[in-house]
Amino acid sequence: DADVTQTPRNRITKTGKRIMLECSQTKGHDRMYWYRQDPGLGLRLIYYSFDVKDINKGEISDGYSVSRQAQAKFSLSLESAIPNQTALYFCATSDLQGGGQHFGDGTRLSIL
Amino acid sequence: KQEVTQIPAALSVPEGENLVLNCSFTDSAIYNLQWFRQDPGKGLTSLLLIQSSQREQTSGRLNASLDKSSGRSTLYIAASQPGDSATYLCAVRHTGTASKLTFGTGTRLQVTL
Numbered sequence: 001d002a003d004v005t006q007t008p009r010n011r012i013t014k015t016g017k018r019i020m021l022e023c024s025q026t027k028g029h030d031r032m033y034w035y036r037q038d039p040g041l042g043l044r045l046i047y048y049s050f051d052v053k054d055i056n057k058g059e060i061s062d063g064y065s066v067s068r069q070a071q072a073k074f075s076l077s078l079e080s081a082i083p084n085q086t087a088l089y090f091c092a093t094s095d096l097q098g099g100g101q102h103f104g105d106g107t108r109l110s111i112l
Numbered sequence: 113k114q115e116v117t118q119i120p121a122a123l124s125v126p127e128g129e130n131l132v133l134n135c136s137f138t139d140s141a142i143y144n145l146q147w148f149r150q151d152p153g154k155g156l157t158s159l160l161l162i163q164s165s166q167r168e169q170t171s172g173r174l175n176a177s178l179d180k181s182s183g184r185s186t187l188y189i190a191a192s193q194p195g196d197s198a199t200y201l202c203a204v205r206h207t208g209t210a211s212k213l214t215f216g217t218g219t220r221l222q223v224t225l
Contacts, residue, residue: 042215090155100146100161101213105154
């Protein structure tokens with residue numbers, strides 16, 4: 001089983017719909033992150049969380065919200081999806097000791 | 113603001129060649145640098161992590177170096193194989209800003225038979 005699991009893997013939806021992407025991890029890491037990847041722009045940080053009570057905005061948080069339900073679960077919501085939120089979304093985790101980040105397989109989201 | 117650049121954007125080499133991928137960053141105040149591999153439609157697989165106090169890290173046929181003062185890292189792949197074909201991303205973690213990473217846009221590598 002993957003250490004960082006994202007669901008769903010693919011989603012096609014319409015403009016204006018509310019979408020939730022979920023991430024769970026079995027690595028026991030405290031820190032979790034959401035990124036989006038767009039062609040030519042690389043990965044950009046949306047939100048990150050250092051523990052259940054800690055939520056921080058990244059560089060592109062507008063239009064998104066997150067919830068850290070437990071140490072192992074971090075969900076990303078699009079309250080009212082728009083076409084320019086079509087992208088590949090990644091969840092990642094890291095520990096407190098300065099280790100690297102570990103990524104899930106991504107969610108490909110298409111908004112029509 | 114930290115900027116990370118990877119050159120070239122794409123590279124095609126015949127099987128067996130040794131090759132170097134480049135990564136440069138504008139702010140040398142980094143905590144560590146991480147190299148990833150991404151296969152089409154897949155997630156990121158961590159290849160090597162270099163702490164700011166280190167000069168290089170090795171794993172199998174891969175060797176990554178870090179020159180923090182000049183803002184450069186290289187990923188050396190020895191005896192390339194078709195299975196090495198993927199996009200390679202470097203990412204720097206800043207000091208003082210928790211664990212946030214800034215990514216380059218990647219080098220797309222194709223190793224031909």
